[in-house]
C-alpha cells in the first residue's frame with residue numbers, strides 16, 4: 001500500500017496531521033509520502049506547524065510559492081506529476097479547498113490515481129470565492145469524500161454525488177485542537193500580552209474580498225474604534241500585511257503581530273471575549289471552544305457554526321464591526337454541545353474507512 005498526502009497551506013497542515021498519524025499507526029508497513037506544495041513558505045506559516053503538530057518532514061517539497069491562481073495551480077500540477085509517477089501511490093489524500101488542493105486533485109485524477117478529499121461537501125454558493133471553485137472540482141473528482149457536517153451531506157446529494165462515495169466522519173481540525181488542548185490551555189498567551197482572559201477581541205482577516213480591495217482601510221478604522229471598547233489583538237496574515245502597507249495606515253490601539261504559532265494562537269482564541277474573522281477554520285474552532293465569533297463575510301460554507309449559536313455572520317460591510325460590543329452585552333443562548341462527531345476522533349474514522 002502506498003499513500004501520498006499533498007498539502008501546502010497553514011490550515012491544511014492542521015487538518016491533515018491527525019489523518020497521517022492515524023494511517024501511519026494503522027498501516028505501519030505502507031509507504032506514507034508527504035508532499036508539501038510550498039503554497040505557504042514563511043516559517044511562521046509552515047515550518048512552525050510541522051514542529052508543533054509533529055508532522056514528519058515532507059518527502060517532497062514542490063516550492064511553488066506565490067503567484068496568480070493559474071500560475072500557482074499550474075506550477076503545482078507540473079511539479080506534482082513526476083512525484084506521483086515516482087511514488088506510484090494507490091491513493092492520494094488532499095485536504096481543504098485551496099489552490100494546492102485543486103492542483104493535486106486534477107493531477108492525480110488525470111493519472112487515474114484515486115483521491116480522498118478531507119473536508120468535502122462545504123459550499124458557500126458564491127462562485128466569486130476562489131475556494132468555492134476548488135471545492136466543487138475536488139468533490140466532483142475525488143473517490144472518497146470525508147464530510148464533517150450534515151449540510152455537507154445535503155450539498156453533495158443535491159449535486160447528485162453517489163452515497164457510497166460519502167463518509168460522514170467529523171472534523172479533523174477539531175482532532176488537532178483536542179490533541180493540543182493540554183498544551184494551549186496552560187500556555188497563558190493572553191497574560192503574556194498583558195491581557196485579561198475574556199476581555200479582549202482576537203482578529204484575523206485574509207480573504208481577497210476583504211483585504212484586496214477598498215474595504216481594508218475602513219476595516220482598520222473600525223477596528224481602531226472597537227479597540228476603544230476592548231483591547232484588539234490582530235496577528236496579520238502576510239497577504240493582509242502587504243495590503244496594509246499599501247494603505248500606509250496608522251493603527252493606534254491595535255496590537256498587531258506577525259502570524260502566531262498554533263499553540264499560542266489557540267491559547268489566545270480559547271481565552272478571547274470575542275473573535276472577528278473571515279477564516280473558515282476559526283469559525284469552527286470557536287464553535288468547539290464556545291467563544292463568540294463574528295464573521296466579516298456575506299456568506300459561510302459552515303452554517304453549522306451559526307446553528308451552534310457561536311458564530312454570527314456580520315456581512316462584508318466593515319461598519320458592522322461597530323455592533324460587536326452591544327452584541328456581546330446582549331444575552332446569548334446557552335452554549336450547546338459541539339456539532340456531531342466534532343469529538344477528536346474524525347481521523348480514526350477516516351482510517352477505518354480507508355483500511
Ligand code: UD1
Pocket residue numbers: 009010011039040041042045066067097098099100130131206237238239240242
Ligand atoms: C490561501 C487559500 C485560502 C486559505 C488561506 C489560509 C487559495 C486560493 N487560498 O490564501 O483559501 O484560507 O491560504 O491562509 O488557495 N504569502 C507570504 N508568505 C507565505 C504565504 C503567502 O508572504 O508563506 C503572501 C504572498 O504575498 C502571497 C499572498 O500572501 O501572494 C497570498 O498567498 P496565497 O497562498 O496566494 O493565498 P492566501 O491568501 O494565503
